[in-house]
Amino acid sequence: MRSAIGEMELDEILHGRARLNSLIKGSLQEAHVPFIRDWKSDDTKSQKSHQITNYVILPTDKHSRRDVRLRCEVAAEINSLTNESEGNLSRSRMKQMPPKQRSSWKLKVKRKQYTNLAEAQAQALRVISAELNKPGGQEAARLALAREYVTMYGEMGKQSNTILFNERPADVNALLTQAVTAMQAASSAMPATTTNPPPAPKETITAAIVDTESSEAVDTKAEEKSNNKPV
Template sequence: EIPECLIHLIALLLFGSPEPGHRPFISGTMMSSATVASRAAMAAAASNSRIINCSSRSPASLLLKCAAGRSYSSSIPLSYNFDRAGGGIGGGAFLGGPGGNDGTGMGELSRWPITKANTVLNIVPQGKRFVVERFGKLSAIHDSGYFFAIPLVDQIAYVVDVRERAIDILPQAAITRDNVSVEVSGNLFVQFIDPERAAYGARNPLYSVVQHAQSAMRSAIGEMELDEILHGRAKLNGLIKGSLQEAAVAWGLEVRRYEITEITPDEQIRIAMDKQAAAERDKREQVLRAEGDKRRAELTSEGVKISLTNESEGMLIKIRNEAEAVKTKLLREAEGEAGAIKVLAAAQAEAIAKIAAELEKDEGKEAANLSLAREYVAMYGEMGSKSNTMIFNDRPADMSALLVQVAAAMGAAPKGSIPSLQSGQEKSDTNQ
């Protein structure tokens, strides 16, 4: 058996101070290594951490295994930061508690302030600031690099990480303006910009800003309706960020942004929202189908219209071509007839001129009378061949009257023609 106080002292020397809020239990109580192993196993199980192999009853082997980075606790309410290699200052895992072993320094939420021992020659890592106090009063703030500090006089009271960090805001129950219960979670992105205010503005600035973020988130949700929250996350993020920024300045923090990660309404609201979403999808489907039918009908009618237009234009062109053809034909026929008439008229004029020239002769008058008599007889013969009934004037054999009519039509009666006919008529009467 080994004294429990010895285990605590060795753990303090090797692994650092215990988790805040827990007082090291140091007493002269003697306990076996099996008891130490059982208590370590219980503490590791309570914190979901890895359980070390404590089967060995050798205290030396137990301490060596603890020094290798395993989780260890000599009693349930007491835990140490054994993951020094991965976490660095402000990091590490307190039995799987805040911070983890990824070295992000999120252990500062529950482990503030972060301090460091004065080694005379002190090195400040990149991205950190050391706040040095002399006799309990602010002396200097050192940037990355190295500086000298007087032992026992100067104390590195605060180690401030000035890198931007993301803090997970756990789901918070809130009620919207339209009385709907929701749970909202988010991520807060902050950065220390003033190490002095970070050290002296609040007892734990990160814890304060997280608490304020939770209350600001609930307050902002209470000012908005559920639909507005679901469709306006940017507005909600802006409201929360604005509320946080005003308070974070006094703590040396700058709120870079706030992002809502999840909004979970209660079960009944989720069921109603699912039904509404299904109805909206059905509605959109029907609208799209109706628009498709409408578009198809429009395209069909447009096609019919274009087809009829093309057909009518084709018919119009055909009619125009036919009319042009008829017009051209009639023009050609008229031109032909006009040419024929001109030729005929010229021939008749020439014939008339020749006849007139012959009539001027002495023998021409008798020839003309003879020709008229022949035409007269031929006319009656033609009339008799076409009809059984013939109508004559009172003196059908008297051609003198016919000649007088012809002469009147021509404007002048041939001289000597009528007497000769009359004399011929008288001779015929005498002979009779």
């Protein structure tokens, strides 16, 4: 009895699913309307301002998908040719500019680049300062400094084929202290660059004077001997 009831319920469910599938299929076929989108692009061959209108149809089968792919490839080729022609046009205009105007234009471009770079760096500094002021920001900065310090140790060991071990590798405070000490020692050990050479010691100067006097005396004695020889 239970098996018969179960089979009846299963048959009813399967028939209901088939009816639902047929309803969905019919509604989709009736409501199907090709979707059309217009897009415009410049014609690069004539360099005119007229526009070409292309139509992209929603792919419903294999052929329409292939047509859409071909149209997209043509559109990409047209865009690349447009960009190339615009670049050539701007390059030719720049070559035709007078030298003074060209230099001023280059200076404007460089100034804009430096301005954008400065704005980006300022924004980065603002973001970093805001993150450092948050809870845990100082600890994150110390950990980042310790990581850079460990990386520096690794580079030193790689260049010199040695392995450097810290006395307490798990102690971050000791690592930071070592980093600060190393930076202070490096800054204090850097010699001051001076244009004039350091003065020589007094003993060296005296020895040089004595050597010159003795050489002059030897030269005078040699000249006297040569003059006193009989002809």
